[in-house]
Every structure is written in C-alpha cells, then in structure tokens.
Amino acid sequence: MNFDYLIDQIPDCKRFFYVDEFDKRTEELAKKYPKTVQVYEAGKSRNGYPIKVIRIGNGSKNALMFGCPHPNEPIGAMMLDFLCEKLAQDEKLRSNFDYTWYLIKVIDPDGTKLNEGWFSNPQSIKFYAGNFYRPPGYRQIEWTFPVDYKTLHFHDPLPETQVLMKIIEEQKPVFMYSLHNAGFGGVYYYISSDSPSLYEDFHSIPHRFNVPLALGEPEVPYLKMFAKAIFGLSPITEEYDYLEKHTDVDPAQIIRAGASSDEYAQRVANTYSLVCEVPYYYDPRIEDISEAQMTRKEARLLSWESSTKQYEFVNEVFEASGNYSNAQSPFYEVLKNYVETMPKHLDAEKNWIETDPQLQRKATVAEVFDNTCVTQFYQSLMLGMLRRFLNEILINYTDEKLLETKEKVDRRFDEKIDYLEKNLNYKAIPIKDLVAIQLLAGLKTAEYAQSL
Numbered sequence: 001m002n003f004d005y006l007i008d009q010i011p012d013c014k015r016f017f018y019v020d021e022f023d024k025r026t027e028e029l030a031k032k033y034p035k036t037v038q039v040y041e042a043g044k045s046r047n048g049y050p051i052k053v054i055r056i057g058n059g060s061k062n063a064l065m066f067g068c069p070h071p072n073e074p075i076g077a078m079m080l081d082f083l084c085e086k087l088a089q090d091e092k093l094r095s096n097f098d099y100t101w102y103l104i105k106v107i108d109p110d111g112t113k114l115n116e117g118w119f120s121n122p123q124s125i126k127f128y129a130g131n132f133y134r135p136p137g138y139r140q141i142e143w144t145f146p147v148d149y150k151t152l153h154f155h156d157p158l159p160e161t162q163v164l165m166k167i168i169e170e171q172k173p174v175f176m177y178s179l180h181n182a183g184f185g186g187v188y189y190y191i192s193s194d195s196p197s198l199y200e201d202f203h204s205i206p207h208r209f210n211v212p213l214a215l216g217e218p219e220v221p222y223l224k225m226f227a228k229a230i231f232g233l234s235p236i237t238e239e240y241d242y243l244e245k246h247t248d249v250d251p252a253q254i255i256r257a258g259a260s261s262d263e264y265a266q267r268v269a270n271t272y273s274l275v276c277e278v279p280y281y282y283d284p285r286i287e288d289i290s291e292a293q294m295t296r297k298e299a300r301l302l303s304w305e306s307s308t309k310q311y312e313f314v315n316e317v318f319e320a321s322g323n324y325s326n327a328q329s330p331f332y333e334v335l336k337n338y339v340e341t342m343p344k345h346l347d348a349e350k351n352w353i354e355t356d357p358q359l360q361r362k363a364t365v366a367e368v369f370d371n372t373c374v375t376q377f378y379q380s381l382m383l384g385m386l387r388r389f390l391n392e393i394l395i396n397y398t399d400e401k402l403l404e405t406k407e408k409v410d411r412r413f414d415e416k417i418d419y420l421e422k423n424l425n426y427k428a429i430p431i432k433d434l435v436a437i438q439l440l441a442g443l444k445t446a447e448y449a450q451s452l
Helices: 004-009 019-032 075-089 091-095 109-113 125-130 159-171 196-208 236-246 251-255 261-269 296-320 330-355 365-396 400-423 431-449
Strands: 037-044 050-056 061-067 099-104 147-149 152-154 175-179 188-191 225-227 230-232 272-277 291-295 362-364
Touching (some): 004 075, 004 431, 019 050, 037 159, 050 075, 050 159, 061 159, 061 431, 075 091, 075 099, 075 175, 075 431, 099 159, 125 400, 152 251, 159 261, 175 431, 196 225, 196 431, 236 251, 236 330, 261 272, 272 431, 291 296, 291 365, 296 330, 296 362, 296 365, 296 400, 330 365
Parallel strands (some): 061 175, 175 272, 188 230
Antiparallel strands (some): 037 050, 050 099, 147 152, 188 272, 225 230
16 A cells, blocks of 8 residues: 555644643544443553553454653654554545554653653754663563563563553564654664565655665664665574673673563564664765775774773763762653663673774765764763753752862863754754654555565
C-alpha cells in the first residue's frame, strides 16, 4: 500500500507534547472512537505514573509499538499520537494490515518528564543540552530485559519493562517498533534480519524530507551492516564479547544492565523488530562520503582523546561535589555510573583503535565530522546533566567552593555550545518531517513483517 496520503495530514507541531498532554489526548481518542479504540492501564512507572496501552483493531496478528524507550526521545511518541488517530478513523488503513495494534505513547513517563524543559524549544541545541536527561543503562527501559550470558546475569526488570514483557509474552507480536531517535546526525535503521526488499524505501524516505542518511561512524564498532545506514539489531551479548576482547575486567561489571526489547521479543515470540533513528539536527557533512585527509584511525583517536578529557573533567567535578550529593537524585545516578564505567569503555575503545586493521584506510568526510563535531555535541549533553546535578545541590547548599565549581561547569558548557555553533552548519528538522519518516518506515516494515 502507498501510505503517502498520510503525510499531508501530519500536524505541523512546533513543540513536543508533555506526558500529561499525551495521556489527555489518549483519553479523548477513546471517547471519540469507542468502537475501535480500547485504552487500559497496563502498570505504573517507578514513580507511580500510569502506563496506558491503546488497543486498536482485531487482526489475527499482533503489533507492538512504544515511544520514549529513552526519555530524551519523544519523536516516536508524536508519531504514535498521530498514528493512533489514523488507525482509529481510517478503515482503509486498518484493513491493509491483519494486526491488532498495541501502542504505548510514553513507556518511560518519569524520565520523559525530566526532559520536558526543552520540549517547548527543540530548535535550540543549547536549550536541548541544558535541559537534557537520560538515565544510566540499568534504569533504561530498553536495556533492562532479563539475560544470562557468560558472567552477565540480569533479572531486575523495571516496572515499565515488565509492562512490555507481559505484552510480548501474552500477545507474541509479529512486529515490534521501539521508537528511538538520535540527537544529531542523519537517519539510520536497525532491523532483526537482512531484508533487502525494505532498503530502497529506507534509503529514499529520509531524502524526501531533505534529511540525510547517517553515513559517518556506526554507534558501536561491532555492528553488522546490511546496507548503508542499515544495521542488524545488536544483542547485549555482542557488547559483552567486544568488551571481553578489548578489556581486562569482567564485562558484566561494565555493562551493569540487561538485554534489549528486540532480543527479548525475538527469544519469546520470534518477533521482527525495527528501530528508525532520526535526528533533531543535521549537518550535510554527515552524508559526505568523499575521502578526507586523515585515516579513520586518526579520526577515531581524535574522538577518543576528546572523550578522555571530558571524562577527566566530569570525574573531577563529581568528586568535588561528593559530600553534598543526594544519592536519590536521577542525575547522581547517571554521573556515578558514568565515572565508574567510562574508564573501561575508553580502554576498550583505545585497544580497538590500535588493533583493528580496518581503521587504516582513509576516512570519509562524514567519518571525520562524526568523530570531531558530533562527538562534541554528545559531550554537551553530559555537561548539561552535570549542570542540572549541581543546580540541585545548590538548592540546599551555598558553599563557596560549590559555587566556584558550578561556575567552572557553566563555562565549560558554554564553551562547548560556542564550539558547536561555530563549527556546525546545522538545521533543526521540523517535527512533522521526523514524524513522517518514522511513520512511513514503520508502516512499510509492518506490512513486510506480517507477510513473513
């Protein structure tokens, strides 16, 4: 089916909805379409916030989609908000699929609320970084599914994760869409298996909205690439093996988390999964595959050195504020995990850089850009959380040394943002276009998965 007719119906939102708004809109949808829409509470978050599942249709197969698996990633929630209404009102769209749809707009409401400070102004990198929050791995819904592999044993799923586990176990979804998005770069995809019939659509959809593919560095070195910007979903076992090869400590002590949703669904229900990573911001260089003047190894070393300096700074600040810290703070959790695990991640990366012969070739412009500018962008997010952490402490303490530390962090944050503003030729992508990319990729893949 051609789903293009849906594009012009996507509203041109200038901001992201808040969690309470999503819930209100869900309640209104159920009242408006009582014959096709059922809403039920599937559980509560760690802070007691209700997690609502929208059930639409009565197909013989089941599909599961959920937004905000990482709470700084609300694009998918906006897409689901639109898709829910279309499925409810559009019989033609529903009849194209033999699915009963299980849709959760916000699977991590607690973490998403901690990001709402930037939802009103997503066009600004400074505003985004300054109000950013992302939990450590063991507090991420996406990475807290049970797993047993070598020394890694994780059996402490979060309440939100348990909601997904129950749906997966009971409904055995044929198709699952965990709605992630990147911060800066281009569009790229993860899928369960090599599926060449999808690749033409995956490559063409972003370009229809003038958004590039991400052709720089993959997120991690051990991914399997099926086609440009299309990778196999990577289970936690692959991270374990990578760390085992490149570090001298037990990988389980570095990972500290569990399996992902896709590997759990694959194990329980043989589910076909999709992740479509779309960015808030892009620079055309992320798609430039012309040859650069340095090798990929040299580019990776620049990134590694910058990340090492960032770690040293964050560690120094965290240690200086230790006597004042609130261990219950979500920002304390993030920073503590970062300073404890990052050294071994850096060791593993350095060993990989020094030993992988594939890094000897000339880098592309996209790879150099990724290792220099994009690395700096993601460092700004950690600095933003460090600022929020110190602001929390200063509510209760006015120690002069703490104030000096806060000023130092503010300066580092501002310097990082100034660097990005001067070195990036970036564009904030309209929310409507990002929703359209995730919508079209998701519907095309859902159509493919139901025929497997």
